[in-house]
């Protein structure tokens with residue numbers, strides 16, 4: 001069981017608020033996708049979940065216990081870039097996690113233990129489709145291959161929570177689709193919680209069981225930095241009825257990340273399309289509407 | 292007619308072109324030497340190649356009657372010993388100091404300004420202090436090299452530690468790494484290629500400090516010999532020594548480049564996707 005509770009989190013940099021009143025509870029085995037315009041604070045939210053940043057106020061709990069104030073192996077991460085170590089081969093990149101955990105600064109598992117670890121790493125690489133590239137260095141791999149390597153590297157630690165920051169942002173549509181299949185597969189088999197930041201609304205709806213939109217509710221046109229973002233939309237999707245992976249609509253093609261209005265409109269249309277797959281709607285926008 | 296920079300020589304041509312300036316220099320020297328010697332057979336400034344041969348034969352292949360040593364090889368040995376000891380100590384220091392100072396914020400705040408200031412002290416200006424403190428023996432010469440090279444290397448290591456993306460340090464923490472593990476397994480290997488490069492760039496400075504120290508106080512060494520025979524205008528010794536020092540420096544540079552390719556294979560891969 002892993003239940004993540006974000007409890008009234010505020011975050012400001014210097015005097016500028018970025019996030020305000022962010023509260024959400026993610027039950028066990030959730031696949032949560034986070035959407036929002038550029039600069040809304042999606043990465044900031046993820047960094048807080050990772051303990052890479054501390055919230056200005058509020059806290060994050062896992063199963064009722066506040067998260068450690070340093071990054072720990074219970075929360076794995078794949079960044080958009082720089083996730084793998086350039087000086088290690090693909091195999092070593094995957095083996096390094098358990099090696100670090102097992103040894104002190106100079107010892108590492110030897111003999112049978114090492115062989116066992118090697119086999120596990122190799123089969124994991126096979127699973128993410130890198131079986132042929134285990135002796136390659138990251139600079140010899142394409143962007144998509146590096147991201148798959150990063151996923152394998154995080155998965156071998158069997159984290160309770162996997163945090164992904166636009167992991168497939170730079171990939172072409174075909175590679176992206178195969179990565180979607182891969183990540184869903186891993187999510188279902190390992191029963192962990194995934195939190196994934198994305199710019200791609202289609203990706204959010206086809207992968208997520210939970211979709212959060214982070215945006216500003218209050219906006220002062222004269223002082224755009226006066227308010228922070230919060231969760232404006234919070235959708236629960238039925239994992240068995242959500243839109244199929246392959247759907248591509250005109251919308252997503254011309255979704256402009258920099259225009260919050262078009263993003264909101266497309267989001268609304270996708271919500272509508274999802275129809276009765278939507279189990280529950282929430283978020284600040286809904287409340288504001290009701291008032 | 293193509294643009295000038297689009298003419299690229301083939302490999303054999305490239306090698307020939309690379310040799311040309313060297314051959315040219317030798318020819319110009321030969322002509323100059325010939326002309327001066329024709330005018331005055333006792334001229335010492337541009338000796339003929341045969342007098343180089345004689346001088347070097349006496350120093351390198353004839354036992355010194357007084358000490359029983361081969362002067363040239365003895366000079367080479369003591370100079371290289373000083374140089375390599377100095378460089379070795381510098382590398383050890385720059386890793387022992389540079390890695391923690393570059394990585395740990397408390398140490399960085401405390402030591403970075405000091406190291407920056409320290410590296411600006413002109414080493415030759417403190418040479419007298421070194422002679423007073425360590426005497427005229429080996430120690431002061433080695434310390435001078437360390438003084439001249441280590442602060443630069445240390446700053447460079449600390450700076451390149453700071454250039455490692457923060458994501459990698461975070462990532463290592465999510466893999467359960469400790470501070471020491473991150474320093475030895477994530478940071479050190481990524482700093483090495485840059486260290487090899489900086490070390491290659493410091494070779495010139497290291498030789499400069501070695502020869503300066505040997506010139507001022509010494510009983511042997513390549514720099515000592517050059518400054519000793521200067522009194523007799525022995526160009527027939529000085530020029531071969533200078534060439535020899537240049538060759539040694541070149542070989543060390545080449546060896547460091549080869550070591551870097553061997554130790555940091557990942558850095559020297561051609562960037563082609565598989």
Ligand SMILES: Nc1ncnc2c1ncn2[C@@H]1O[C@H](COP(=O)(O)OP(=O)(O)OP(=O)(O)O)[C@@H](O)[C@H]1O
Nearest residue numbers: 013014018036037038039040041042043044045199
């Ligand atoms: N270390 C920092 N110091 C000051 N301001 C920061 C810092 N990190 C982020 N910000 C600010 O916080 C806001 C949110 O940044 P964040 O990176 O979370 O946005 P994002 O939603 O991930 O955007 P994108 O979609 O472009 O990645 C931005 O306005 C940014 O300028």
Ligand SMILES: [Mg+2]
Nearest residue numbers: 042043044165
């Ligand atoms: Mg971001």
